[in-house]
Amino acid sequence: MKILHTADWHVGKVLRGRSRADEHAKVLDELVGIARAEDVDAVIVAGDVFDGAVPTPPAQALVMKTLMALQEGGREVVVLAGNHDDPRLLDDVYRPVLRQLGIRVAGRFRRPDAGGVLSWTSRHGEPVRLAAMPFLSQRYVVRALEALTGTPDQHNRDYAHRFARLADALTAEFGADTVNLVAAHGTLPGGRMGGGEREAQTIFSYYFESSAFPASTHYAALGHLHRRQRMPGPCPIWYSGSPIAVDFGEEQNTPGALVVDVAPGRPADVREVTLRSARVLRTVTGSLPELEAMADDLGDAWLRVVVAEKPRAGLADAVRDVLPNALTVDIDEAFRPTSSRRRAAAGSREAPTPRQLFRTYLEQTGHEDERVVALFDRLYDELDGQED
Structure with a gap:
């Protein structure tokens, strides 16, 4: 069969x-x-x-x-x-x-x-x-x-x-x-x-x-x-x-x-x-002129864009003008202010998850225990499922 x-x-x-x-x-x-x-x-x-x-x-x-x-x-x-x-x-x-x-x-x-x-x-x-x-x-x-x-x-x-x-x-x-x-x-x-x-x-x-x-x-x-x-x-x-x-x-x-x-x-x-029916997801990196140059080759892909330029007002809008399918626009790590780069190096480029925050709390208070972490995961899993 x-x-x-x-x-x-x-x-x-x-x-x-x-x-x-x-x-x-x-x-x-x-x-x-x-x-x-x-x-x-x-x-x-x-x-x-x-x-x-x-x-x-x-x-x-x-x-x-x-x-x-x-x-x-x-x-x-x-x-x-x-x-x-x-x-x-x-x-x-x-x-x-x-x-x-x-x-x-x-x-x-x-x-x-x-x-x-x-x-x-x-x-x-x-x-x-x-x-x-x-x-x-x-x-x-x-x-x-x-x-x-x-x-x-x-x-x-x-x-x-x-x-x-x-x-x-x-x-x-x-x-x-x-x-x-x-x-x-x-x-x-x-x-x-x-x-x-x-x-x-x-x-x-x-x-x-x-x-x-x-x-x-x-x-x-x-x-x-x-x-x-x-x-x-x-x-x-x-x-x-x-x-x-x-x-x-x-x-x-x-x-x-x-x-x-x-x-x-x-x-x-x-x-x-x-299967080929769904739109492609792509991450692209470059300066604004570089992103504009690659626009014709990206088709209808959904985009996560990393801009290799210093942050400035209106930059995200400028990116979306040339790449309308950009769903997220981030600044390349190398072009961030020093404090931002430090946070990125520490793994904080994206907001930490509740699980990560709880682990950090246990580490900082000297109460690290994998059994407690596992219990937190289970409780969070149940609550998260109810919210869905």
């Missing part, structure tokens, strides 16, 4: 105040075109369908339209919740409606016999089992494990160990004559970041190990890291990457998806597919 693996759509993303709705519509239409051209049997969307927990009506309409187009012709479509998604929205609103259309949605972790393992028969007659593992926060991974075992967990096990126990329960019935798949959203150690991932949910305390997936797994489809890449492990494990560069940290990424051929008794054959 043939699978289209995609993830990290981040529909509803606003880049420096600019809507990317038109780009997302083109990118998702390109994905649908790939599903048709490749005649895939199934589509896995491994989380972060939306950019926030409260997506706008236009964002929801685009996702609904895309999922229905992907499902046309009877394709199996599986959608997981990522760390940017609200699992309640996906489970309580989307799941019951989309299930009637043949689209399977996993917002929360479920027991194997209650929707955690999805089973179907491919159009070629192959039985398929898919272990669905949507994003689990530190708090909910404990609840999921308690729901699985039926008893309170009294041990202080780490996230990776809990994740492995859940994965073991979902993959226990993988057979030699079935196509065995895992779909999950989270971070494997050693994975290369794309640049736009949420920091609080990509730290060590949110890692799980590739050993959580048994060798009987024919393919593990992951989401969360925005760079497309294969991960080492006992089975084929891939991040599909995002189909759109989410922020300027991802300008060197190649947006795309994966087409996977898989059958019982052999490893998956994975092919990368590049």
Whole structure:
């Protein structure tokens, strides 16, 4: 059978105040075109369908339209919740409606016999089992494990160990004559970041190990890291990457998806597919005349501009006159006043994140403790998710 693996759509993303709705519509239409051209049997969307927990009506309409187009012709479509998604929205609103259309949605972790393992028969007659593992926060991974075992967990096990126990329960019935798949959203150690991932949910305390997936797994489809890449492990494990560069940290990424051929008794054959519908993100540096000279070569790319001139009133406006797609305009470090250069050298070119501020506070007060930092990260993660 043939699978289209995609993830990290981040529909509803606003880049420096600019809507990317038109780009997302083109990118998702390109994905649908790939599903048709490749005649895939199934589509896995491994989380972060939306950019926030409260997506706008236009964002929801685009996702609904895309999922229905992907499902046309009877394709199996599986959608997981990522760390940017609200699992309640996906489970309580989307799941019951989309299930009637043949689209399977996993917002929360479920027991194997209650929707955690999805089973179907491919159009070629192959039985398929898919272990669905949507994003689990530190708090909910404990609840999921308690729901699985039926008893309170009294041990202080780490996230990776809990994740492995859940994965073991979902993959226990993988057979030699079935196509065995895992779909999950989270971070494997050693994975290369794309640049736009949420920091609080990509730290060590949110890692799980590739050993959580048994060798009987024919393919593990992951989401969360925005760079497309294969991960080492006992089975084929891939991040599909995002189909759109989410922020300027991802300008060197190649947006795309994966087409996977898989059958019982052999490893998956994975092919990368590049998507070209979204606008390119670029960082450009130079004096005002140099920037003006390169304007014709930049096309419609969204720009982060670093000006190699001394700051002066009206400079940013002058840059935008020659480069209308400039979303941010900064002064090159070498041309900043001495005090600004010192701050930049100290890593303060951009406003520090709350996590960085808290670490600095602990260092300055002599209370450095990684356990306290980890607790802060978890609390900040939960509050940040509520605000989305």
